[in-house]
Amino acid sequence: MQPPSRRTLLSLGLLALTAGPLTACTADRTGPAPEVTGPRPDPDAPVRLRAVAASDALLAGYDALPTPPDARAAGLRAENARYRAALAEGLPATAVPSPPVTATPTPTPAADGLAVLERRTAEAHLADLDAAGPSLARLLASVAAAHALHAAVLGAPAPPVTEQTGASPSAAPTATAGTAPVIGATAVVVAVLQNALGAEHAAVYGYGVVGARLPDDPQRTDARTAHAAHQAQRDTWQRLITSLGAAPTPAAGGYQLPFPVASAADATRLAAHLETRLTGVYADLVTVVPTPHRRTAALALRDCALRAHRWGAPDQPFPGISGPAPTATATAG
Template sequence: MQPPSRRTVLSLGLLTTLTACTSGSDEHHTTAEPPRDPDTPARLRAVAATDRLLGAYDELLAAPGARTALLQPLREDTAQHRAALVQGLLTASASGSDTPAPTATPAGPAATLATLADLAALAALERRSADSHLHDLEEVGPDLARLLAAIAASEALHAAALGDQTPVAAPEGRTATNPAATAAAVPAIQTALGAEHAAVYGYGVVGAHLPDDRQRADARGTHAAHQARRDAWQRLLVTAAASPAPAAGGYQLPFPVASPADATRLALHLETRLTTVYADLVATLPAPYRPRAATALCETALCARQWGAPATAFPGVPG
């Protein structure tokens, strides 16, 4: 191990208008139309998806014997998703877009709601909603991409809470194998690689302090997942003719780890910090690479939940 002065802190938090013109003669003056926010169509689609979910939750919550303790917190998350998306529409409208924000009363299509007779159907609807957000990642601006990825991760958590453990994966970017596009992404990919190097080291510590039981098996599986993700980022860098940054000789832990409880807390810390890293990378990476970061965000949010992370409507987005 390298001396302390060269250790890398294992906090992962240290990683760090269109102008319209008028033309015409003195007799004819053309009034320029206000610019339309290019993110508006994607925002409207996302709002419609949350409306369908809200309608589904309302239907199930109104049913006799509704599992209110399970469903109500998930509905509240979804209402927060909608509010954040509508706020973006209101901001765009204030800056000149002529697209009205959706009405505040959500209502899903009756044909869709009629199929939501059980929790499994609701979980499937959550997954479809998450998939729809992830499909828009390459077409929107960085801020909306980050928000959509966080909402998709939250919906993946909802699906898991409702019993659907199927992984959520964003579609691969259309130009993600283009070496020139990859070259522009090198700094952000190096950040992702550094985060995974730290996580791989951290899970070595986690596994060493857990008893030989289900938790250790889970830690081994997650350790392997981080190794695979690390290797994937390394391959991308090689594609761009860049040298992948090597792992540090040692990493300073955020707190001493001497017991199974400490190990569990470290695993939670690692995954929680990685959600922030990947949410930020969705906004930082060039559009073709956002799907990779968004998939990693969904995976780390699910792992954080497994280690006891508190519920949040926007995984990886503080506040």
């Protein structure tokens, strides 16, 4: 896990001075102004404190299980405690309440109630994306995806269709691609969006291979659903890139697969690889994309993590920021 960013905030205050000796003294002063020392406020502190509070509520839910937790629940609680520690990193010890300690308070519903709490915590983190600095936003998106995975492990159904990625970025202004050079900060955003678009092109191609190697059963249906989701996400990034005045990079003629795909087992492995790779792409995108579109990138990260889990990939403790995955290579054709 990368350490959170440290942004600084310089506050300027105006002091009304009365006329008289104090004014004269100020006017006679020479030399540079004294340097302001001491800790500067962390603008991410309020977001971190809210994230810690949401984590504490979730941990309290685990501690309120009517019976001692089984190995699965104990493992999920331990992961949630790790997320709390990551979100609290950098906060003064006096500002952070003590973490909950496993106890036996009033019983609550077991797995179904915990799944609801996991979903609620994920949504709380997503709601604060635009208020966070880039590095903290990346962490919030990753931890939100992890809570969605926990909910899936606890048996919760997939998120509603309206919450799936692929929605059109309505906040994006329209523009004609190539009307002016893309420079400055916008060029950085476009470059990262082009990278996400390229990864989606590769995923769309890869799922064509996956579907061709699977028998006509529920797995093939899953592959078709994932293929359509990646096409929709691809279209979303194309529209956003166009709105920023750039031309979306077209798909390559073909893509070099990371390994031969000759069987149904190879196909499921490829699907898991594609989704895992994309979690890293979207974790990076959250740090750069304009804030109105952070949620879209974070939901894409979440959905890729959930699909990777469904295809049998090992769950990452911090989806998207646990380490780089191999990439597919485009080929001419």
